[in-house]
Amino acid sequence: MSVIRIIGLASQSSREIYYLDYDLEKNLLSWLREKGITIASSCxxxxxxxxxxxxxxxxxxKLTLKTFLERQKDGKIFVSYL
Ligand code: FES
Structure with a gap:
């Protein structure tokens, strides 16, 4: 089990989310929502x-969890609000 840290830029609050290998191919937007993180979308x-x-x-x-982690090796996700 590995961890991703979600950081809200406005509040500077953060939250850790754990993932397993089988999560890596999931769409990042869907996975974050599955974990209870609200991500805006209108399209x-x-x-x-x-x-x-x-x-x-x-x-x-447009990212999978795996492609995100290839780009952001420390696993930190910065969102405008959390
Ligand atoms: S949901 Fe990603 S661009 Fe609209």
Whole structure:
């Protein structure tokens, strides 16, 4: 089991979420929602609205958990609010 830390930029609050190997191929937006993290979206994952962004411009609807971790080795997710 490994951990991802979600950090709210406005509040500076954070939360740890654990994942297992079988989570790695999941869509990041869906996985975060599954874990109770609210991520905005108005295009239902079409990559149009840009509301689902983390790290300022990475679209969670277009990443898997695995591709996110390849980019962000420390596993920290920065969201505008938490
Ligand atoms: S959900 Fe709209 S761009 Fe990701």
């Amino acid at each position: 239902d994952g079409e990559g149009v609205c840009k509301k689902c962004s983390i790290q300022n411009d990475w679209l969670t609807c």
